Every structure is written in C-alpha cells, then in structure tokens.
Amino acid sequence: MEYSLHFGAVWASFDRLLSGLAIGLALAVVAVAIGTVLGLLAAFAAVSPYRPLRSLAGLYVALIRNLPLLVLVLLAYFALPQIGIALDKYQSFAGALALYSGAYLTEVFRAGLLSVPKGVIEAARSIGLTRLQTNVSVVAPIMLRNALPSLGNTFIGMFKDSSIAAAIAVPELTFEARKINVDTFRVIETWTVASGLYIAACVVIAALLRGLERRFPKF
Amino acid sequence: MNKPQPLLAIRGLTKQFGAVEVLKGVDLDLDQGDVVSIIGSSGSGKTTLLRCVNLLEEYQGGDIVLDGETIGYRSVNGRRHRLGDRALSRQRAMTGMVFQSFNLFPHLSAAGNVMLGLRKVLKLPKAEARAIAETWLARVGLAARADHYPSQLSGGQQQRVAIARALAMNPKLVLLDEVTSALDPELVQEVLNTVKGIAEDGATLLIVTHEMRFARDVSSRVVFMEQGRIHEEGPAAEIFGNPKSARLAEFLRNTRH
Structure with a gap:
C-alpha cells in the first residue's frame, strides 16, 4: 500500500474548516438554546397533573x-416548502435540530424533575408559594443541577449532529471537509484534521460543562 | 359571657385515602397562644391531621376555620369545591409548617431558605427580607450560619433553619410534624429547646410528637389520637398523670421507658 501523507493541501484550506466549525457550533448553540426551552416546557408538561398536557408532551417526544x-432535516428543507413554509438551509437545519434536541432534553429534564424531593416541594407550598413560583424558584434550580451531567452529554451529541447539515449543503465542518477531500484527494489528511477539530471542540465543551458542575456543587 | 372565637377550629374532619378512613370526624379548637401536642401511635392520623390544616392534603368532610376564615374549600349550593391554587397558597401562608425531614431548599443558603417566602409571598424588598432572616436565624442560634448551605449543616441545625423559615413568615399558627424524629439522639435537645423558646414567646403551636417528656413540658393541652379520632384530651398533667381511658394508659405505658 502506497500512501504518503501530505497535509499541505489541507492546511491551505484550514480556514474553511475553521469557518465550518464555527458555523456548526453556531447552529448547535441556536438549536440547543431553542431545544432547551422546548425541553423545559415539555418536561413540566410531562409531569403536570393535567392529562392533555401530559399527552401532548408524550406525543412530541414519541x-x-x-x-x-437526517429525515427530520430533509422534511424541514424539502417538504415544508411544498406546504408554503419556505426556510433557508440554515433555518431549516436549526429548526430541525431544535425540535430534535428538545425531544431528548425533555427526557433529561423529566428525569431531573422526578429527582426533586417531594418534601422540598411541599415545604415551598407550605410557606405560600404558588405552583408557578414553586416551579420557578425551587423545582427548576434543583432539577437543572441534577440534570447537569446528562445535559452535557446531550449538548455534545447535538453539536456532533450538526454534521448532518452537510446533507443540505450547509457549509459546516463536514461539508467543507468533503469538498477539500474531493478537490485535493487527500482523504486521510482531510478527515484526520476534521476529526481532530470535532474532538477538540467536544473536549472544550465537556470542560466548560464540568466547570459548571464544579461551580454549582452537588447538593 | 361568650368565649372568643378560637384561632383554629377543626369541625368534623373526615379524610379517606381510597377506601381507608384515616380521619373519622375530628373536632379540635386552638386559641391564640395555645400549645397543643398530639400524641398517639403511628397510623392514628396525627400527621394527616396536620397536613390537612396546612392544606397539603384534601379532605372529604368537615371544616377547618382559621381566624374566622373557612380554608381549603368553598361551598356552592351545598357542594364542596376545592379552592384554586392562588387562594390555597394565600391560606397556606397563614400557617407555618416544620417537617420531620427538614425539607430545606438545597440550592439556597440558610438565609436564602428563610428569605424565599418573604420575597416571593410577602413581596418584601431584599434588604428587609435579609434583615428578618438574620433576626430569625439569630433567634434559633444560627446567626453565624446564615450563608451556609443545608448540606453544610447538621440535622439539628437544618431543622432550626426550617423553624426560622416557618416563623419568619409571621404565621398565625405553626404546625410541627415530628420535628425530631429524623435527628440523631444528641441533636434532639437543641431542636426541642428552640421549639420551647418560641412557645414561650407566645406562638400558637400544634405539635405532633413522640417525645412524651417534651409534650408534657411544653404543652398547654395534649390530645391523644387513636384510629382517626380524638380519644382523650386534656391538660398535659391530666393526660400524663391521670389518663382516663385504658387505651391511653396502655399507650403511655408502652412509650415510657
């Protein structure tokens, strides 16, 4: 087998890989931010005493x-315009990833909600906090802290899933890497560098989240 | 001469969990400044009674009147309707509750625990809430622990924070549910002394306890509950010194060692 490594061609386009990484990160941040709101709402709905809310949350997750x-992204980009909802490729990917991460985060937050001791909720009610005040001031902070480790997992997973945006020609890291690969035929070099960038970004995200866990010690 | 209206009047209270009748018609009056202890074996309905008064439990029959206001339910054309969340919350704020398992908010400091209700329910400004919290923490002997988190406090200290949290709201009535049962033996006394202190300050207390010596010491009246009913009630000296019913005498024999 004859293959000598030449990274020069990849380094020449390194700025495109970096801008691809930035686009992927930006898409993931926007999507996960929206997904976090969706997940929080759906998780509270999933444990609410009202059956219609529970069913709605269950339907969303299911x-x-x-x-x-990938199917969700293709639906958003190619199928929605057929019914008059035209989104550009960034919007449709961010929307799809937001919905997708929201469903996973619903389960993460729901588990967190179930971990809040019932007695602590009763204590909040007993001093006269309304249901909403209890959820905002007592349940949510405890739940978020308990959910932090699995939250980190989900965030990293969602960032890596930004590579799927390549399928609708969003110029993120995987898309750029594939172009460089095709242009230079430097297969091993291109994908090694792209992998390195993914790993580095994930290590940084994980470190940030661990910092957050340390900042808010376990109860 | 008419007796003034009691602060708390429980009338014919009945409560079922499914098919199990836990309270079978309880009547109890507390006047301002009364310290009433409820004793009885587990399953007699003591804790459920307290939880009904704090509106943490729904009940099927009877009325609870607090300071002239019927709480928890309203009657429309003879039918009972549970009040909405806002009304229930307002009425819950009139009573304070201290739980067996402390139930402090783990994400808030001792002062934060006391301040939450002052800020959110009584809508006090932060500085004022902080000042009240510090006063109450000092009252329970924890002035130096205001910025400690519950996980940094002993069980006895946590329970004293819980007492400060309940009393800082200036409730008309404080409910204490077996407040020393989850404590290590050497920590029981500091909590009992704190309760005794607030009783001497004139707070109205309804106490569920297994600490007979404490009940005898602190109570103006003692209620013995048995199978969902009040079986015997009277001044502490009478209940402990001269029980009238055989069942109470037997209960006291079994708990006194």
Whole structure:
C-alpha cells in the first residue's frame, strides 16, 4: 500500500474548516438554546397533573425522538416548502435540530424533575408559594443541577449532529471537509484534521460543562 | 359571657385515602397562644391531621376555620369545591409548617431558605427580607450560619433553619410534624429547646410528637389520637398523670421507658 501523507493541501484550506466549525457550533448553540426551552416546557408538561398536557408532551417526544435527524432535516428543507413554509438551509437545519434536541432534553429534564424531593416541594407550598413560583424558584434550580451531567452529554451529541447539515449543503465542518477531500484527494489528511477539530471542540465543551458542575456543587 | 372565637377550629374532619378512613370526624379548637401536642401511635392520623390544616392534603368532610376564615374549600349550593391554587397558597401562608425531614431548599443558603417566602409571598424588598432572616436565624442560634448551605449543616441545625423559615413568615399558627424524629439522639435537645423558646414567646403551636417528656413540658393541652379520632384530651398533667381511658394508659405505658 502506497500512501504518503501530505497535509499541505489541507492546511491551505484550514480556514474553511475553521469557518465550518464555527458555523456548526453556531447552529448547535441556536438549536440547543431553542431545544432547551422546548425541553423545559415539555418536561413540566410531562409531569403536570393535567392529562392533555401530559399527552401532548408524550406525543412530541414519541414523534420526534423516533425519527432520524437526517429525515427530520430533509422534511424541514424539502417538504415544508411544498406546504408554503419556505426556510433557508440554515433555518431549516436549526429548526430541525431544535425540535430534535428538545425531544431528548425533555427526557433529561423529566428525569431531573422526578429527582426533586417531594418534601422540598411541599415545604415551598407550605410557606405560600404558588405552583408557578414553586416551579420557578425551587423545582427548576434543583432539577437543572441534577440534570447537569446528562445535559452535557446531550449538548455534545447535538453539536456532533450538526454534521448532518452537510446533507443540505450547509457549509459546516463536514461539508467543507468533503469538498477539500474531493478537490485535493487527500482523504486521510482531510478527515484526520476534521476529526481532530470535532474532538477538540467536544473536549472544550465537556470542560466548560464540568466547570459548571464544579461551580454549582452537588447538593 | 361568650368565649372568643378560637384561632383554629377543626369541625368534623373526615379524610379517606381510597377506601381507608384515616380521619373519622375530628373536632379540635386552638386559641391564640395555645400549645397543643398530639400524641398517639403511628397510623392514628396525627400527621394527616396536620397536613390537612396546612392544606397539603384534601379532605372529604368537615371544616377547618382559621381566624374566622373557612380554608381549603368553598361551598356552592351545598357542594364542596376545592379552592384554586392562588387562594390555597394565600391560606397556606397563614400557617407555618416544620417537617420531620427538614425539607430545606438545597440550592439556597440558610438565609436564602428563610428569605424565599418573604420575597416571593410577602413581596418584601431584599434588604428587609435579609434583615428578618438574620433576626430569625439569630433567634434559633444560627446567626453565624446564615450563608451556609443545608448540606453544610447538621440535622439539628437544618431543622432550626426550617423553624426560622416557618416563623419568619409571621404565621398565625405553626404546625410541627415530628420535628425530631429524623435527628440523631444528641441533636434532639437543641431542636426541642428552640421549639420551647418560641412557645414561650407566645406562638400558637400544634405539635405532633413522640417525645412524651417534651409534650408534657411544653404543652398547654395534649390530645391523644387513636384510629382517626380524638380519644382523650386534656391538660398535659391530666393526660400524663391521670389518663382516663385504658387505651391511653396502655399507650403511655408502652412509650415510657
């Protein structure tokens, strides 16, 4: 087998890989931010005493979590315009990833909610906090702290899933790497560098989240 | 001469968990400044009674009147309706509750625990809430622990924070539910002394306890509950010194060692 490594061609386009990484990160941040709001709402709905809310949350998770992200992205980009909702490729990917991460985060937050001791909730009610005040001031902070470790996992997973945006020609890291690969035929070099960038970004995200865990010690 | 209206009047209270009747018609009056202890074996309905008064439990029959206001339910055309969240919350704020398992907010400091209700329910400004919290923490002997988190406090200290949290709201009535049962033996006394202190300050207390010596010491009246009913009630000296019913005498024999 004859293959000598020449990284020069990849380094020449390194700025495109970096801008691809930035686009992927930006898409993931926007999507996960929206997904976090969706997940929080759906998780509270999932444990609410009102059956219609519980059913709605259950339906959301069942529909979205059981679809591959790629299918969701293709639906958003190619199918929605057919019914008059035209989104550009960034919007449709961010929207799809937001919905997708929201479904996963619903389960993460729901587990966190179940971990809040019932007695602590009763204590909040007993001093006269309303249900909403209790959820905002007592349940949410405890739940978020308990959910932090699995939250980190989900965030990293969602960032890596930004590579799926390549399928609709969003110029993020995987898309750029594939172009460089095709242009230079430097297969091993291109994908090694791209992998290195993914790993580095994930290590940084994980370190940030661990810092957050240390900042808010376990109760 | 008419007796003034009691601060708390429980009338014919009945409560079922499914098919199990836990309270079978309880009547109890507390006047301002009364310290009433409820004793009885587990399953007699003591804790459920307290939780009904704090509106943490729904009940099927009877009325609870606090300071002239019927709480928890309203009657429309003879039918009982549970009040909405806002009304229940307002009425819960009139009573304070101290729980067996402390139930402090783990994400807030001792002062933060006391301040939450002052800020959110009584809508006090932060500085004022902080000042009240510090006063109450000092009252329970924890002035130096205001900025400690519950996980940094002993069980006895946590329970004293919980007492400060309940009393800082200036409730008309404080409910204490087996407040020393989850404590290591050497920590029981500091909590009992704190309760005794607030009783001497004139707070109205309804106490569920297994500490007979404490009940005898602190109570103006003692209630013995048995199978969902009040079986015997009277001044502490009478209940402990001269029980009238055989069942109470037997209960006291079994708990006194």
